[in-house]
Amino acid sequence: MHRLKIISGHLSPSGSSDYRRDLWRSECGSGSGSGPAGSSGPDDVVVVHGRRTAIGRAKRGSFKDTTPDELLSAAMTAVLTDVGLSPNLLGDVCVGNVLQPGAGALMARVAHFLSGFPETVPVYTVNRQCSSGLQALFNIAGAIRSKSIDLGLACGVESMSLRSIGNPGDLSSRLVDNDKARDCIIPMGITSESVAGEAAGLRYGPVRPEIVPVTTRRLSKLRPAFKPDGSTTAGNSSQVSDRAAAVLIGRRSAVEAMGLPVLGVLRASAVVGVPPDVMGIGPAYAILQLWNKRLRCWFNYFLFKDDSCPES
Numbered sequence: 254m255h256r257l258k259i260i261s262g263h264l265s266p267s268g269s270s271d272y273r274r275d276l277w278r279s280e281c282g283s284g285s286g287s288g289p290a291g292s293s294g295p296d297d298v299v300v301v302h303g304r305r306t307a308i309g310r311a312k313r314g315s316f317k318d319t320t321p322d323e324l325l326s327a328a329m330t331a332v333l334t335d336v337g338l339s340p341n342l343l344g345d346v347c348v349g350n351v352l353q354p355g356a357g358a359l360m361a362r363v364a365h366f367l368s369g370f371p372e373t374v375p376v377y378t379v380n381r382q383c384s385s386g387l388q389a390l391f392n393i394a395g396a397i398r399s400k401s402i403d404l405g406l407a408c409g410v411e412s413m414s415l416r417s418i419g420n421p422g423d424l425s426s427r428l429v430d431n432d433k434a435r436d437c438i439i440p441m442g443i444t445s446e447s448v449a450g451e452a453a454g455l456r457y458g459p460v461r462p463e464i465v466p467v468t469t470r471r472l473s474k475l476r477p478a479f480k481p482d483g484s485t486t487a488g489n490s491s492q493v494s495d496r497a498a499a500v501l502i503g504r505r506s507a508v509e510a511m512g513l514p515v516l517g518v519l520r521a522s523a524v525v526g527v528p529p530d531v532m533g534i535g536p537a538y539a540i541l542q543l544w545n546k547r548l549r550c551w552f553n554y555f556l557f558k559d560d561s562c563p564e565s
């Protein structure tokens with residue numbers, strides 16, 4: 254019950270005082286501010302509000318002809334409209350996007366103007382492959398922590414219908430002499446097969462007793478998508494899709510002064526490099542790094558799902 258109460262408090266739009274009291278009392282929340290898990294107060298980076306579009310199936314879905322600037326603009330506009338915030342108050346806007354033509358920032362700046370944002374508000378894009386949207390969030394959080402800005406908008410957008418991931422661009426011919434460099438051009442689906450191969454030997458530890466095995470006939474009959482004897486199918490893959498999302502975050506003191514809601518607190522993030530032929534395994538190692546940043550008790554409250562792929 255205690256755990257449920259904390260989770261529901263975390264989701265409360267008003268950042269309810271009950272939740273905060275529980276958080277302050279909990280092992281993570283009661284720290285002296287000496288570490289990322291323990292710091293709590295006016296300088297917290299807090300989540301105010303977030304919206305997303307529906308998820309359209311690439312090439313065949315409802316957004317197959319919708320340009321990414323339109324998707325992005327819809328999400329950006331909705332966030333600010335919901336909370337009644339003028340875009341003038343945004344210190345920065347960061348957009349995660351992988352398949353970027355127009356030198357990166359063009360689509361985002363167009364979306365920015367389509368949303369009625371003034372030219373004085375800056376915008377830029379970031380590409381950290383599958384976690385680009387998350388990286389946008391932590392870029393804005395970093396700017397808030399360093400006191401460069403008080404409030405910012407973090408977004409992510411991808412049109413897998415209108416853009417192609419097939420073209421690797423111009424690369425050195427020396428690539429063939431370097432194993433790791435060569436692995437960088439392995440198709441995504443094949444890396445997914447390699448991750449499945451590595452994961453096959455893993456035990457699922459504490460969550461194992463919670464899982465009830467269910468085999469649906471249709472699901473088990475789906476054919477492997479990337480190699481004949483593979484295990485990646487349409488049923489266990491991230492879907493290739495078109496969508497956008499936007500999240501408003503800020504420093505707690507500024508957010509509260511503006512009378513905006515507090516949905517949650519951004520405590521920490523971690524990024525790691527992994528071998529390119531199993532790049533999809535990255536979140537497992539990043540979670541371990543967070544664990545090592547003394548966030549152990551947070552793992553009592555939340556189960557993590559890797560939903561960061563732009564195409565998922």
Ligand SMILES: CC(=O)SCCNC(=O)CCNC(=O)[C@H](O)C(C)(C)COP(=O)(O)OP(=O)(O)OC[C@H]1O[C@@H](n2cnc3c(N)ncnc32)[C@H](O)[C@@H]1OP(=O)(O)O
Pocket residue numbers: 383441442444445471472475478485486487488489490491492493532533534562
């Ligand atoms: C960091 C990383 O890990 S990167 C990610 C690595 N993974 C990948 O690259 C995989 C990305 N995904 C893909 O490329 C695509 O989703 C694919 C190729 C796997 C599948 O694409 P599609 O064939 O277009 O999938 P689609 O959605 O049409 O589904 C195919 C069929 O499976 C069926 N299906 C899909 N999911 C399920 C399910 N859960 N249960 C039953 N049937 C299902 C669909 O109904 C469809 O049936 P139909 O052909 O009779 O209509």
